[in-house]
Amino acid sequence: MAVTIRDVAQACGVSPATVSRALSAPHKVNEATRARIQAMAISMGYRPNPMARSLITGRSGTIGLIVPDLENPFFGSICKGAQARAREVGYTVFVADTDEDPSAEVEIFQHLGKQVDGIIFCSARGTDADIARMAQETPTLLVNRTMPGIPSITYDNASGMRAMMDHLVALGHRHIAYAGGPARSWSNDHRCDAFTEYGRTSPELDLVQLGHFRPTFSGGIQAGDLAIASGATAVVAFNDLVALGLMDRLRQRGMSAPADMSVGGFDNVAVATFVWPNLTTVDFPRIQMGRAAVDSLLKVVLGSQWNSEPVHQIPVELVIRQSTAVPAGGSQDMRSAREKNPPLGAPHTLLDAHV
Numbered sequence: 319m320a321v322t323i324r325d326v327a328q329a330c331g332v333s334p335a336t337v338s339r340a341l342s343a344p345h346k347v348n349e350a351t352r353a354r355i356q357a358m359a360i361s362m363g364y365r366p367n368p369m370a371r372s373l374i375t376g377r378s379g380t381i382g383l384i385v386p387d388l389e390n391p392f393f394g395s396i397c398k399g400a401q402a403r404a405r406e407v408g409y410t411v412f413v414a415d416t417d418e419d420p421s422a423e424v425e426i427f428q429h430l431g432k433q434v435d436g437i438i439f440c441s442a443r444g445t446d447a448d449i450a451r452m453a454q455e456t457p458t459l460l461v462n463r464t465m466p467g468i469p470s471i472t473y474d475n476a477s478g479m480r481a482m483m484d485h486l487v488a489l490g491h492r493h494i495a496y497a498g499g500p501a502r503s504w505s506n507d508h509r510c511d512a513f514t515e516y517g518r519t520s521p522e523l524d525l526v527q528l529g530h531f532r533p534t535f536s537g538g539i540q541a542g543d544l545a546i547a548s549g550a551t552a553v554v555a556f557n558d559l560v561a562l563g564l565m566d567r568l569r570q571r572g573m574s575a576p577a578d579m580s581v582g583g584f585d586n587v588a589v590a591t592f593v594w595p596n597l598t599t600v601d602f603p604r605i606q607m608g609r610a611a612v613d614s615l616l617k618v619v620l621g622s623q624w625n626s627e628p629v630h631q632i633p634v635e636l637v638i639r640q641s642t643a644v645p646a647g648g649s650q651d652m653r654s655a656r657e658k659n660p661p662l663g664a665p666h667t668l669l670d671a672h673v
Contacts, residue, residue, distance in 0.1 A: 321362045321363055321364045322364075323337045323338055323341075323364070325362065325364070326355065326358055326359050326362060326364050329358050329362065330351075330354055330355050330358050332351065332355065336351065336355070337355050337359070340352045340355040340356060341355070341356065341359060356616075356617065357617075360407060360613055360616055360617070363406050363407060364407070364408075379408060379409055379410060379435070380409060380410045380411070380412055380433065380434045380435060381400070381404055381409050381410070381411050381412070381434055381435060381436055381437070381438060381612065381615060382411075382412050382414065382427075382430040382431065382433070382434040382436070382437040382438065382456075383396075383397060383400055383411050383412065383413045383414070383437070383438045383440070384413075384414050384416060384423065384426060384427060384430065384437060384438070384439050384440060384442075385397065385413065385414070385415055385416070385440045385441070386415070386416050386417070386418045386440065386441050386442075386443060387415060387416075387417065387418055387533070387534075388413070388415040390533065390534075390557075390559065391585075391587040391588060391589060392557065392558075392585045392587055392602070392604060393440060393441075395587070395604035395605055395608070396440060396461070396604045396605075396607050396608040396611070397411070397413055397608065398604075398605060398608060399604060399605035399606065399607060399608020399609045399611075400438060400608035400609065400611055400612050401608070402605075402608070402609065403608065403609035403612040403613065404612050407612070407616065409435075409612070409616075411612075412430060412433065412434060414426045414430055416443070418443060418500065418532070418533075419443075420443045420444040420445070420448070420502065423442060423443065423444045423448070424444065424448055424452065427439070427452045427456070428452070428455070431452070431455050431456035434456070435457065436456060436457035436458065436459070436615045436616075437456050437457070437458050437459070437615075438458075438459050438461060438611045438612070438615055439458055439459065439460050439461065439463075440461040440462060441461065441462040441463065441503065441504070441505065442460065442463050442504075443500065443502040443503065444502075446465055449463075449465060449468070450465065450467070450468070453465075453467075453468050457615065459471070459611055459614050459615040461607060461611050462504060462505050463504040463505075464504070469614060469617075470630070471607065471610055471611055471614060471630045471631075471632065472630070472631050472632070473505070473602050473607070473631070473632050473634050474631050474632065474633055474634050475505055475508040475509050475512065475634075476508060476509075476511070476512040477633070477634060478509075478512075478584060478600035478602075478634040478636070479508075479509050479512035479513055479516070479554070479600075480512060480516065481600065481634075481635075481636040482554050482582050482584075482598075482600055482636060483513070483516045483554070485582075485598070485636060485638060485642065486552045486554070486580060486582065486642065487520070487523070489552075489580065489642060489643065489644050489645070490644050490645050491551050491552040491580060491645050492522065492523055492524060492551070493523075493524040493525075493526075493548075493549060493550045493551050493552075494523065494524075494525055494526075494550055494551070494552045494553070494554065495525070495526045495527070495528050495544075495545050495548050495550035495552070495553040495554070496509070496510065496513045496525070496526070496527050496528065496553070496554050496555075496556075497528045497529075497531055497537075497538065497541035497544075497545060497553055497554070497555045497556060497560055497561075497564060498510060498527060498528065498529060498530045498531065498556050499530065499531065499533045499537075499556030499557065499560070500530060500532065500533060501530045503533070503556075505556075506530070506556055509556065509584070510527065513525065513527070513554070514527075526548050526550060528541055528544045528545060528548065528553075529541075529544070531556065531560060533556055533557050533559060533560060534559050534560070534563070535559050535560075535562055535563040535566070536563060537559070537560050537563060538555060538559065538560035538561060538562060538563020538564040538565075538566070538567065539563040539564070539566060539567045539570075540563075541553075541555070541560060541563070541564050541567075542563070542564045542565075542566075542567025542568060542570075542571070543567065543571075545564060545579065546568070546571060546573070546579070550579065551579060551580065551645035551646075552579060552580035552581070552582070552642065552645070553579060553580070553581055553582075554582045554583075555581065555582065555583045555584070556583075556584065557583055557584050557585050558583035558584065558585045558586065558587045558589065558590045558597055558599055559583075559587075559589075560583065561581050561582065561583030561590075561597055561599070561641075562583075562589065562590070562593060562597065564581055565581050565593070565597075565641065568581075575595060575641045576595065576640070576641055576642050576643035577643075577646055578646060580598075580641065580642040580643055580645070581597070581598070581641045581642070582597070582598045582599060582600075582641065582642055583597055583598070583599040583600070584599060584600045584602065585599060585600070585601075585602050585604075586599045586600065586601035586602060586637055590639075591639075594640070595639065595640030595641045596639035596640050596641065597639055597641045598636075598637065598638050598639045598640075598641045598642040599636075599637055599639070600634050600635070600636055600637070601634060601635045601636070601637050602632075602634055603632060603634075606632065607632060610630070610632070614630065
């Protein structure tokens with residue numbers, strides 16, 4: 319049975335009229351009561367009649383969701399979670415793909431912002447100035463990026479990188495490379511920072527950053543030759559697609575993972591289990607992210623205050639599979655790798671591909 323205004327009113331201990339005002343004319347209800355009613359309405363799955371809501375509030379009952387690449391299964395899963403949650407609370411989601419183009423973000427945002435109540439902006443690649451200006455025009459929630467004054471939800475990239483590094487070091491790897499993502503990626507910045515910090519606190523390790531690559535299978539193929547040339551016994555890739563491309567390049571060169579090089583990724587997309595060896599990766603709960611993003615954006619759209627910290631961080635978890643193992647030859651191979659690539663403590667960079 320559908321949740322009604324009366325149900326929400328009874329749960330909050332107020333009159334149905336107060337609930338109606340809190341949802342349609344929030345400025346007429348005191349802040350504490352309004353926030354309590356709006357939170358209860360969302361948690362109970364209250365679905366206002368779309369036509370009535372449009373007539374009363376001028377809202378369309380739609381949410382915009384902007385992602386950089388729908389071909390990347392990471393963003394497809396976020397879309398799935400967002401659409402499911404929006405449907406439960408009576409909203410429709412419009413999805414737009416920027417094709418990793420920061421200039422397209424501005425055009426799409428401006429066009430979409432005229433048609434929706436608010437926008438969930440995933441992994442935005444544009445400048446802070448552009449994003450701040452756009453967020454002033456339409457209620458906005460950032461996913462996988464943070465900026466002052468704009469609510470956001472992120473994953474704990476740093477703990478994910480530390481977990482991956484702890485795993486590789488425990489296996490015996492001492493010479494580890496990182497194949498980075500796009501230069502404008504907020505997530506990549508945080509993973510790079512965590513990788514660098516790990517090197518600072520573990521001076522016995524030889525770490526190298528291979529550069530920036532497109533977050534695609536072909537980007538991983540490009541990274542593969544550099545990973546081999548680095549002498550690393552293990553490589554951490556920006557995401558699973560890059561990791562899978564890198565593993566394919568190893569095969570093209572007559573090598574394999576993990577026999578010749580351990581490979582790890584980020585995201586835990588489904589395709590990570592479709593290949594052999596299955597990919598060791600950091601699991602990002604993407605369906606949960608999509609659902610949480612809708613709930614958080616509706617707090618903004620409905621006019622309530624951001625009740626806690628403006629940045630919400632979703633925990634991540636390392637999933638160990640067959641693509642990582644003890645380095646071949648053990649300490650002798652690692653000594654050889656260190657001789658070819660003298661230790662620097664903190665990571666150094668082989669190449670910046672600027673892609």
